[in-house]
Amino acid sequence: MPSYKAPLRDMRFVLEQVADLERLRALPGCEEVTTELVDPIMEEAAKLCEEVLLPLNRSGDEEGCHYENGVVRTPAGFRDAYRMLREGGWPALHCDPEYGGQGLPRTVSLLFEEMMCSANLSFGMYPGLSHGAYTALHAFGSEALKALYLPRLVSGEWTGTMCLTEPHCGTDLGLIRTKAVPEGDGSYRITGSKIFISAGEHDLAENIVHLVLAKLPDAPPGVKGISLFLVPKFLPDGQGQPGARNGVSCASIEHKMGIKASATCAMNFDEATGWLVGAPHKGLRAMFAMMNEERLAVGIQGLGLAEISYQNAAAYAKDRLQGRALGGTRYPEKPADPIIVHPDVRRMLLTMRASIEGCRALGLLTALEQDVATRSTDPATRQEAEDYVALLTPVVKALFTDLGSEAANLGMQVLGGHGYIREWGMEQYVRDARIAQIYEGTNGIQALDLVGRKLPAHAGRYLRRFFHPVLDYIESRGEDEAMAEFILPLSKAFGRLQQCTAEVARRGFADPFEAGAAATDYLRLFGLTALGHVWARMAEASLRGLEGGDADFHKAKLATARFFFARILPQTGALSAAILAGGETLRAMEDAAF
Structure with a gap:
């Protein structure tokens, strides 16, 4: 079975020396967020993930969920693990204290999310979807709905879902057919079918709170006619306890390539009682609050799977004896050298490591x-932070999941034939990682969102939130000789990004097909440049750290940084060439010729 140790040292490094704890502590409610507070929380989180969730990962994958007559049972051990999660207060980590939450910043809860995704992604789906439901309800729910449902979602007593996709439509939500008919008492009757609903039915919690997209009888056509409704599995009684069964049922569960222990359900709503969340016909706004939260969380799924794949590939490479080093025997006392000495194995491991550590920093x-966007008292500061998050959300979702899938495949490759065999556990990470590039909006949709919505938004205001700090950083370190090996390649990549941004904007304005043709390559170019920025900042911090008592850590960090700038960031040159080539080669072939 694969092993896992939470990368607490690297997490502390990013949190304390890259992410700027002082800026975090300046926010209301974060004054006491110190290393003395965070370290014990992360150590306890690591114990839960390493000792409770990890041992259930393979067995959960092999057993999967069970469906019979509308009832879904999770694999053996999941109910006890969920009880421990609840008793430890983990679902409340990032939630509002007004509803029983611990009020810790997202910056801290994200570290726990990564550990959970590494240890057992399927299990992490259940509390993960609940937090998305909490986010939408907290932002848009009525006071009555919040008072009743939020404390139970925060405690983990009840879980939540998001119900968007229907059999005939996914991304194009304007085509949904689920109907909501007002009852006259403030409630609605919801009728329709939804598919691919993660955690739609299970045996972990007493109740499940579905957030459902539907259309009112007077709804205008398309996305402008979508409303959002809260539909519980059991209708709460006068004491707020689960009462009568609502008109909600699970028709089936999907048999999937990966995340087999996460129940992916087809759900039927048969005149189910629900309540409006937000304003009529404005459900998409409320749902996107939830979806954007989930898109960032899905990015962390890619990071978490990359981390555990790397740990096990590196351990195997140091243990597996095969051949001799190309430059001469390295371990003469052994019958063969460990494969860690071979250049291609080192290339794969360093590629994984550079992606992981860069994504962790960018995610944090x-x-x-x-x-800052949710806690700052200064409107201008909040707006700047909101703009940054809006711009980076599609990048984090797509880049992290692409790199996570690539890392899982590299990890399997390091183990060779053993990596392809279930016994070693690596093939599960390849299967589990693949869905993250698809759900919560495929990565192609994320790329279209970046070039079609985020780039032109507010006359380029979103872009300035990223471009200006990166340019300021490059210029402020331009005379620092120690940083030259990092700043010069970052400057080249940033120049390519600026040029391609201008060209994509120009061509896309005249012909949207051109923007779409460039979108995926542009998102990768943007993402690699963003990783270059955070890698330069990490390298700068480790140059300072060489004089301290943890020199080995900082030497390894600098070695990984040098690999990134020499072997990965140059990919921006090829991406730039592909973007500037335009979309004609995509348009030229007739549809029938495919």
Whole structure:
């Protein structure tokens, strides 16, 4: 069975020396967020993930969920693990104290999310979807709905879902057919079918709170006619306890490539009682609050799977004896050298490591901006942070999941034939990682969101939230000789990004097909440049850290940084060339010729 140790040292490094704890502590409600507070929380989180969730990962994958007559049972051990999660207060980590939450910043809760995704992604889906429901209800629910439902979602007593997709439509939500008919008493009757509903039915919690997109009888056509409704599995009684069964049922569960222990359900709503969340016909706004939270969370799924894949690949490479080093025997006392000496194995491991550590830093910086956006008392500061998060959300979702899938495949490759065999556990990470590139909006949709919505928004205001700090950083370190090996390649990549941004904007304005043709390559170019920025900041911090008592950690960090700038960031040159080539080669072939 694969092993896992939470990367607490690297998490502390990013949190304390890259993400700027002082800026976090300046926010209301974060004054006491110190290393003395955070370290014990993260150590306890690591114990839960390493000792409770990890041992259930393979067995959960092999057993999967069970469906019979509308009832879904999770694999053996999941109910006890969920009880321990609840008793430890983990679902409440990032939630509002007014509803029983612990009020910790997103910057801290994100570290726990990564550990949970590494240890057992399927299990993490259940509390993960609940937090998305909490986010939408907290932002848009009526006071009555919040008072009744939020404390139970925060405690983990009840869980939540998001019900968007229907059999005939996914991304194009304007085509949904689920109907909501007003009852005259403030409630609605919801009728329709939804598919691919994660955690739609299970045996972990007493009740399940579904957030459902539907259309009112007077709804205008398309996305402008979508409303959001809260539909519980059991209708709460006068004491707020689960009462009568609502008109909600699970028709089936999907048999999937990965995340087999996460119940992915087809759900039927048969005149189910529900309540409006937010304003009529404005459900998409409320749902996107939930979806954007989930898109960032899905990015962390890619990061978490990459981390555990790397740990096990690196351990195997140091243990597996095969051949001799190309430059001569390295371990003469052994019958063969461990495969860690071979250049291609080192290339794969360093590629994984550079992606993981870069994504962790970029993810934490994005979470910090989320905290600023929700907690700062200065409207201008909040707006700047909101703009940054809006811009980076599609990048984090797509880049992290692409790199996570690539890392899982590299990890399997390091183990060779053993990686392909279930016994070693690596093939599960390949299967589990693949869905993250698809759900919560495919990565192609994320790329279209970046070039079609975020780039032109507010005359380029979103872009300035990223471009200006990166340019300021490059210029402020331009005379620092120790930083030259990092700043010069970052400057080149940033120049390519600026040029391609201008060209995509120009061509896309005249012909949207051109923007779409460039979108995926542009998102990767943007993402690699963003990783270059955080890697330069990490390298700068480790140059300072060489004089301290943890020199080995900082030497390894600098070695990984040098690999990133020499072997990964140059990919921006090829991406730039592909973007500037335009979309004609995509348009030229007739549809029938495919």
